């Protein structure tokens with residue numbers, strides 16, 4: 073049995089993660105490994121198991137770290153316990169990667185042999201190497217005719233610095249090369265070290281809330297042995313709990329009642345709130361309170377904030393309850409009440425990035441049946457006040473009177489972009505247009521690595537989508553916060569029929585204010601549906617109006633222009649109108665749709 077490993081069998085444990093860029097085949101490869109180790113029947117394999125949340129499956133991205141314990145019967149006749157810890161692939165969730173890696177001795181670097189190396193995996197690979205992991209390069213999708221293993225192996229060597237001369241060549245889809253890969257894995261990834269008789273020292277790799285069990289924590293034991301019924305202590309809170317359930321994921325949850333040094337598994341201890349078992353924390357026994365804390369993970373800070381408001385004010389309470397429940401499972405989600413003149417009561421919610429924001433909004437709407445309106449996301453600005461106080465503002469409408477502000481500073485990121493040579497001109501132009509400063513440029517095989525410092529506000533919004541579109545999908549991006557830097561920033565207000573709408577305000581660079589103001593009112597003119605009266609849209613900086621346009625009044629019958637003939641078209645139009653209604657908010661006399669609140673994201677000057 074995988075779980076009944078005695079101390080001398082540490083050498084038969086392999087803890088590993090997979091590092092891969094989105095779409096390079098991590099989920100397919102993990103399913104294939106699970107299948108080869110007998111963890112799944114063919115029928116179960118049809119459903120990709122590791123991406124367990126619906127939204128993950130639909131969007132085809134991995135969000136929550138999960139783990140699976142497998143038995144591998146190797147060619148040497150031995151049975152190895154493979155603990156595979158899944159990691160998310162999107163840049164918004166890179167912090168989850170480092171904590172998963174910390175629990176492992178090795179990682180497979182999966183690269184699509186038809187695509188080549190992408191920036192995100194480079195960064196994650198460096199993290200793995202820094203943490204002392206053995207990284208095995210794996211070239212996937214070898215069944216594709218356009219697979220070019222030699223070129224990609226050379227890229228891995230040049231860009232990442234890993235020897236890839238005899239990298240495993242596999243097809244996760246067809247199963248080609250998979251046995252050889254597993255053999256390499258047990259041969260090259262070292263077994264964990266640890267003493268099952270030493271005091272318990274376990275790392276919380278992940279915690280999530282389960283409606284029936286309460287908090288479930290995924291743990292990696294570095295030392296000691298943990299048995300069912302024992303009293304455990306969470307180091308950061310100093311609180312003691314009884315370990316009621318202990319076991320592994322096969323991938324299904326399976327109780328084993330014991331975990332030993334070197335192993336990975338779960339603990340349920342009646343904890344009701346994920347703050348009670350924070351990720352990165354250390355668990356020990358209540359009787360050994362002096363065990364040292366393992367180096368924890370940084371607390372993740374939200375990078376972007378947006379206001380979220382229920383379309384119907386009656387839903388406020390439900391919305392608050394839903395946020396509370398979501399936050400139980402998502403320690404990176406921060407929120408506080410917000411009151412907008414235009415939109416009423418809602419919350420200002422902090423996210424890791426805009427993808428995280430979309431996912432949260434989607435879950436709130438789908439799982440909690442809420443209709444929500446989201447304002448344009450904004451980064452956090454630092455204000456040095458006249459009285460030497462430092463303030464942080466994540467809501468344009470809360471910007472204090474600028475006469476009391478000594479200096480406004482915006483967050484700057486260091487971005488690493490990998491792009492094939494033919495698109496490098498486009499990418500440089502895009503970075504320059506976004507006030508980027510080039511730090512470095514290097515030729516690495518057939519790709520070029522550009523390092524830029526860029527305003528975070530420009531990167532978190534639509535930069536990634538733009539990069540993809542100007543490089544035919546080839547450019548890849550990784551970024552991290554560098555510092556706050558003084559910038560000439562102003563607040564751009566939007567007035568609808570003369571009234572300032574707080575939820576539409578944005579903080580932008582002064583040099584861009586006029587152009588962006590003009591583009592914004594034009595975009596909003598397209599997005600605000602015609603009403604029974606003229607709607608004037610103005611953009612202003614302070615008392616100065618910088619742009620204006622008007623949505624002309626409408627005649628009454630929206631189907632009139634269908635000439636009576638085409639019934640299905642008429643129906644469609646009415647349905648569209650009905651669907652559009654759902655996400656509208658009455659601001660004064662004017663109905664403003666969700667899209668118009670996000671218009672500022674869609675304009676460049």
Ligand SMILES: Nc1nc2c(ncn2[C@@H]2O[C@H](COP(=O)(O)OP(=O)(O)OP(=O)(O)O)[C@@H](O)[C@H]2O)c(=O)[nH]1
Pocket residue numbers: 092093094095096097098099100101123132133134160161212213214215216242243244245246
């Ligand atoms: N031809 C071919 N296609 C593959 C192979 N492995 C994966 N794919 C396909 O590549 C696409 C992406 O694969 P996934 O396994 O979902 O990728 P992923 O890296 O897990 O993506 P995230 O979950 O977003 O991180 C899917 O359409 C797979 O069917 C392979 O070996 N050969």
